[in-house]
Amino acid sequence: MDFYDWVLAFHLLAAFSIAAALVLYSVLVVAGRRMATLEQTRLLFRVAPVGGPLVGIGMGLTLLLGIVLAIDADAFQLWDPWVIAAIVLWALFAEVGRRTGAYYTETQKLAESGEAGVEPEVLARLRAPTGARLHYANVAVFLLLVLDMIFKPGA
Amino acid sequence: MLASIRPDSINFALLVHVLGAMVMVGALATAVAAALVGWRDETGALSRLSYKTLLYAALPGYIVMRVGAQWVYAKEHLDDLPDDPAWVVIGFITSDLGGLLLLIALILGGIGLRRTRSGGGQGLLKASSVIATLLVAVYIVAVWAMGAKPT
Numbered sequence: 001m002d003f004y005d006w007v008l009a010f011h012l013l014a015a016f017s018i019a020a021a022l023v024l025y026s027v028l029v030v031a032g033r034r035m036a037t038l039e040q041t042r043l044l045f046r047v048a049p050v051g052g053p054l055v056g057i058g059m060g061l062t063l064l065l066g067i068v069l070a071i072d073a074d075a076f077q078l079w080d081p082w083v084i085a086a087i088v089l090w091a092l093f094a095e096v097g098r099r100t101g102a103y104y105t106e107t108q109k110l111a112e113s114g115e116a117g118v119e120p121e122v123l124a125r126l127r128a129p130t131g132a133r134l135h136y137a138n139v140a141v142f143l144l145l146v147l148d149m150i151f152k153p154g155a
Numbered sequence: 156m157l158a159s160i161r162p163d164s165i166n167f168a169l170l171v172h173v174l175g176a177m178v179m180v181g182a183l184a185t186a187v188a189a190a191l192v193g194w195r196d197e198t199g200a201l202s203r204l205s206y207k208t209l210l211y212a213a214l215p216g217y218i219v220m221r222v223g224a225q226w227v228y229a230k231e232h233l234d235d236l237p238d239d240p241a242w243v244v245i246g247f248i249t250s251d252l253g254g255l256l257l258l259i260a261l262i263l264g265g266i267g268l269r270r271t272r273s274g275g276g277q278g279l280l281k282a283s284s285v286i287a288t289l290l291v292a293v294y295i296v297a298v299w300a301m302g303a304k305p306t
Contacts, residue, residue, distance in 0.1 A: 001303055009302030016180050016298050023181025024188060027208050043193070043200055050188040146177075150170050151163075 011065040017058030021051040032126040038119040045108045081154035093141045100134040172223025179216030190284030202280040206264040242304040249297035260286035
């Protein structure tokens, strides 16, 4: 096993870390739409923080190790179209993820505020299509990234 | 370097394999997270969420991953080799052993879920999530082997 193999292995593990966070958030988005009480939503929000480090570390390592791979490999370069596409998709993924996170963080803060009468608003925000659409858009961008990595268009 | 010299005809099979594996590993991690966070939760809501994630996401992910693996194996003509490379052996062992463990976790969790209706079953649900934790570790090794391809 050479340097390239090791970097590729950790690049792949980092991608799986992002995928794990996306599956976790998908489960929470689907389960969140079925919540009936504020207590249930608070319980669900206790699971969400697990996704933060998974997606954060995963994104940092995929980009860093991806660049190292592109520099190290003779077969492709940083300016290859599929590598540039991957970097653009990575940035898009980060931005959509930031917006999705902001929406659900606001909902979580509302749920944990302890203010009277917030239950209908919290449940309405979890059932509203806004958060789910943002999340599914993020999943779609990730799928495009995986397609780009496997098919390497233009390589 | 294998990625750069991989024939295009394998890409679709590889995509199926990778997407299945990502859903499976993600579902296992989610099930473990829900079970750990809800370990002391007396309502058992997160234990049930953990089990349902195993059943409705990890199991279908496993099936897609395993079918994709066999498809890639055939497409790459790895069956023509006199001996399987080490990374293929690791892949087969982890996926088949992992499949068995997943099945055991699902059976234990299923019985536990039924028993929760009469007030019990928490122990079995917890046993199911312990197996899921073991599976996450097993599949981290598998993902590493698929990337590093040790010989």
